[in-house]
Amino acid sequence: MSVGETAPVDDQTRETGKLLKRVPGRARPQKEALREFEKAVAELRQRYQPVFWPLFVPEPKDMFRWRVQLECGCTREVYTRGEDKYPDDRSYLDLITRCRLPSGEYWCTTDHGRTQKPYRDIVEWVDRKVTEFPADPEEPEYDWMDAEDWAKIRKPEPHSSAFWRVKLACGHYAQVCTDVDWKPENGPRLVSEERIEEIRRDFEESWAAEGHTGWPHEGPERDHIRKMIDLRWPRPEPERDCFTCTHVRRITGYQRIGWLVSKTSPAPAPSPNIDRKKIAARLAAAEAEVQRLRKQLDNPDDA
Structure with missing residues (x-):
């Protein structure tokens, strides 16, 4: 550690x-x-x-x-x-x-071993950092994306995004990207009823054709997609997959x-030099004084 x-x-x-x-x-x-x-x-x-x-x-x-x-x-x-x-x-x-x-x-x-990340509700939007990006390239950045799909999401001008640090219901933290003008009090943006039906149909057709191996695979991630469809595709999403949960x-x-460093007992202080004769004389004088005081107590009339 x-x-x-x-x-x-x-x-x-x-x-x-x-x-x-x-x-x-x-x-x-x-x-x-x-x-x-x-x-x-x-x-x-x-x-x-x-x-x-x-x-x-x-x-x-x-x-x-x-x-x-x-x-x-x-x-x-x-x-x-x-x-x-x-x-x-x-x-x-x-x-x-x-x-x-x-x-x-x-x-x-x-x-x-490989563990699927669970999704957790976002319980707090803690803080954010705004990052500037240049214009997206004309060609797709991803090998798996065709030019038509890339054209739909490509940003031809320089742009900014806000990266929020969020706290999840499990107590861990994650990062969520939003538009710069979005604030937590605004709530998520939703797509239209018509658009969500298109999204639902596209996913269902893909899953029907590819079965359990279709993207995303059957499990927490596909369950998350279904939940977001039922919520009309909110942006930002109200939950986030938690990588930390798979490792803690x-x-x-x-x-x-x-x-970590051994404790050593302090060495005893050296005894000072003792003059035994002086101490004996002081003790004898003290004892004599005690005897005198006792006699006074026993014979108060003689005091």
């Missing part, structure tokens, strides 16, 4: 430490982990000015090592700031969007490894 991939999670209702267990396998050598961590720290220091290092650059001495197990069975090593923080107290980084994942999720880099896994357990 790279440095700087975690952020604290503010969730007071979630029970922490409930996933402590023995995780299969063995931890890698401490020197190897420290070497990798220090390399990542050096890269972070080049990215940020020194004034920001306390905020964005962790110190190896503050980091505690854990082994975590994911629901897919894979194991990974992660760090927390201190031994009293648990791995599911952290929010890890989405390696594609660079946004934070929901707590308890972790990006698994293991290739688990829930954390199902974690086990302590230890501090």
